[in-house]
Structure formats: C-alpha cells, structure tokens
Amino acid sequence: MNDNTSASQKAYLAALQRQKHWVTFFQWACLGLFLLLWEVCAALGVIDPFLFSSPSRMVRSCVELLSGGELFYHIGITVFETVLGFTLGTILGVGIAILLWWNPFLHRVAQPYLVILNSLPKTALAPIFIVWIGNNMGSILAVAILTSVIVTILNVLNGFLSVDPEKQKLIATFGGTKRQLFFAVILPSAVPDIMNALKINVGLSFVGVMVGEFLVSKAGLGYLITYGSQVFKLDWVMLSVVILALLSAFLYRAILYLEKAVLRWRE
Amino acid sequence: MEAIVRLHGLGLDYHSAQGETRAVEEVSFAVYPGELVSLVGPSGCGKSTILSAIAGLLPPSRGRVELAEGIRVGYMLQKDHLLEWRTIFRNACLGLEIAKKLNATTKQEVWALLEKYGLADFAFRKPSELSGGMRQRAALIRTLALKPDVLLLDEPFSALDYQTRLHAADEVTGIIRSEQKTAILVTHDISEAIACSDRVLVLSKRPAVLKNTYPIQLDGAKTPFQARESADFHCYFNQIWKDLDYHE
C-alpha cells in the first residue's frame, strides 16, 4: 500500500480487518461449542457415548488406530482412490467434451444419452461393476470415475460452446484452422469451467469411492465406516467421518492452488 | 487505375431451418488503392455479409468478388475480441501466430506499431486494464501486423461511447492514411461515414442493392474532426439521410 492512503481509507480497511477477525473467531467458536456440548452430553449421559461416541473417545481411538499404523493405511487408500478417480474422471470428461465439440454431429447423437446419464444416480451401477470388474479397487475407481465424468462433459462442453461465435470469425479472418481455434481461443476460454469441474469432482469422487468401499469392503475409510458400524465401534465410524471432512477440505484447497497455477500458466 | 477490390453483381443468401434469407440482392462497386470507402445502410441490410464475402469467409450465392493479384485482406470486427488472458502484446501477435508468421522480425514490427500508436507502455498489460479506444487500437494493430493491403472495418467504433468514438474514428482513420492502406468501412453512423471517407456508398434495406454513391469533397479538411466542421458536411449528411429514410 502506498503512503498517501487517506485516514478514512485506513479506518475503513481497519474496520474490514476487524470484521474479518470476528468472522474467523465465530467460525472456530461454533466448532468449539459443538465439540464441548457433545463431550459434556456424553459425559452426563444425555446421549449414549456407545452409540454417539464423543470427541475424547474419538481422539483415543485415533491414537489407538494410529499406533497400529492402520489408520494411515486406510486414509492412504481412500485418498489414492479419490485423487485417481477425479483426475481420471476429469481428464476423460474433458477429452470427450473436446471430441463432442469437434464433431457437432456426434454431439447431437450423444445429447439424449448425456442427459439421461447425468440424472441417473451413478452409484446404482456400483454392484454391476463389482460383478464385471471384480471385488477390488478397479470397481471402486470405475464408480468414482463414472460419478464425475458425465457432469464434467456437460460443464466443459457448455464452456466450449459459450465462447462468442464472433471469436471464431476472428480466427477465420486470420485463416486459422479449427485446431488453431481450439487451442488459441476455445480451450483457454474454458479453463475456468474445467477448474470448476475439478472442484465439483472432488466431492463426487468421494461419494463414488465411499460407495465402492462400502461394497468391496476391503480397505479405506469407507471400509472402516461399514466395519465399525457392524461391530458397533461407533468411535471408528465418527472418526472416519471427521477425517473424510478434513480430507475433502484439504483436497478442495489443493485444487484452489492448482487453479491459480493453471490460470498463471494460461497467460 | 486498377481496382483493388471489385464486386460484380454480388448476391448472398443465408439458409437456415426457418427458411431462406436473401441478405444481399445485387451489389457492384470497385475500390481503388489508397481509397477509404464507407458503406452505410439500415440495420440488417447485409453490410457485414458483404464484408464477409470480400474477406472470403462466405462464398457468394450470385456474382463474384474480384481481388487484385496477390492482395491480402485484413478484417476488423465490431468488437475488439481481445483475449482477456493474453497481454496486449500477445494479443497484437495473435493474427501472426495463427497465420504462422510470428518470428523475431514480425515481433519487432508489432512492437514498432505499438510504439507508434501509443500502446508500448501497455504492451504487458491485460486488455481489461485498457480503455475502449485503446483496446480498439490494439485490435487494429493485430490486423495491421499481417500487413493487409485492404482493411475491412465492420462498425469498429459502435461499441464505444460518443466521445471515445470520435477520437477513435480520428485515430484509426489517421493510422489507415499514414499506413497508406485501402479500407472499406461499414457504419450506420452517417456523419462518421462522411467524416472518415473518400466515398460513401449507400445501401438499401435488406436485401441490399447499391442505392447511391457520394464522392466526398470537403475543402481543406484533413482529419475527421475538421471534416465535421466543414460547410459541405451538412449537405452530404442531409442527402444521405434522405436516402436512408426512403420508404418503398
């Protein structure tokens, strides 16, 4: 900031900063209050800690699972499947969107299928994948990819098609080919759409991986959740859910950084 | 003198599921080297269509477009269409890049153009940081970088506010004159047409036919600004106004 900022502007910025601090404070306060209430209710027997767990019990089972090294293993499996799922889902989705942009005839043929597949709950196909691919990680990945690929195709294609047709004319006036049009104008214009698709896909891919892990039931946080609920280890279940929440927040952050890097690269 | 662009009974139709649109009925005219010719006509009469045909983007439905041997045509669209993620310099290079003519020499030429027309300081800025008039200049440089012999300008100022528009018209016309280009300017602003050009062609409403031609002679006026002050300006204005207002 330069030195000649006026006093009123400084006051305004200070007020803005204060407000920001208060927002952060209340965000943490809500979380703290919730955990405290949970702990107290469990300790006083208002809720049954065996069924509802409690923050302290979760910490204890976390330490217990960590010391055996199991927790890292399950987290690692879930992160691996999710990251691979949304990465492949996004790449495949963008690839198909490019194909459909390139060939409008193909796009028109595919249109009704895309609409139906988009509204179909993709997780319903999970049992079929297990039969086809086997009771293994392949099926989990297939579900994760399928959950994200269709919405990626639709969003990215929409991004491609929303580019001003006059820009197409501009490239034509320079004697440009369709390929040049795509790489100089269409693809860079759709970078924000692709990054948005990636953000949506983190969440969708988690859903796919969870359903896959529930069914395959071999490893991962999804496995820990089903297994924990079957043997009434609700501490494990709650812990896994909390870890999932943290993971998705972390991955979302990672995508935001990637987005910044890609937007810089586009320049 | 040999014409640089000549239209022989050019006619164009559009086809769509809704039906056939006859955009241009029959238009013939010639443009000579160094001339700045304006096309005026009611909205939707087929002006952009004629330019597209001259640029070779649309095949004529009737008649033909004849360009002098080895002529390069540059087209400037209504909006600047600068790519927001590129700097002004890289935007100015876009045409060269697409035409696969971008090299050290042509880059140097783009620099020279940016410097000459007051954009050198903004070369590494993004288009969003420039005013409308500057953006329009950057778009013109993008077209000039390909060294066209004939410039087609499709309402290049219509997206600008009135003040900027007068300045931009003055500037762009000045640039075209100083680069000794031939230009065809499409506009629906009668005073712009008179102020900027050597000849005004008036088109009828759609489907377009050539209605009238006015060679513009304004004594002593060298720039569009001076032209607007000139005594004969209003005579031309009233005549063309009557042509356009004509109902059949």
Ligand SMILES: Nc1ncnc2c1ncn2[C@@H]1O[C@H](COP(=O)(O)OP(=O)(O)OP(=O)(O)O)[C@@H](O)[C@H]1O
């Ligand atoms: N791609 C197209 N398909 C069908 N009709 C079209 C197409 N492009 C233009 N037209 C029609 O052809 C006619 C002439 O269009 P054109 O854009 O050449 O007019 P114009 O004189 O440039 O108009 P404006 O003053 O609005 O720029 C219009 O009636 C328009 O609706």
Ligand SMILES: [Mg+2]
């Ligand atoms: Mg037009």
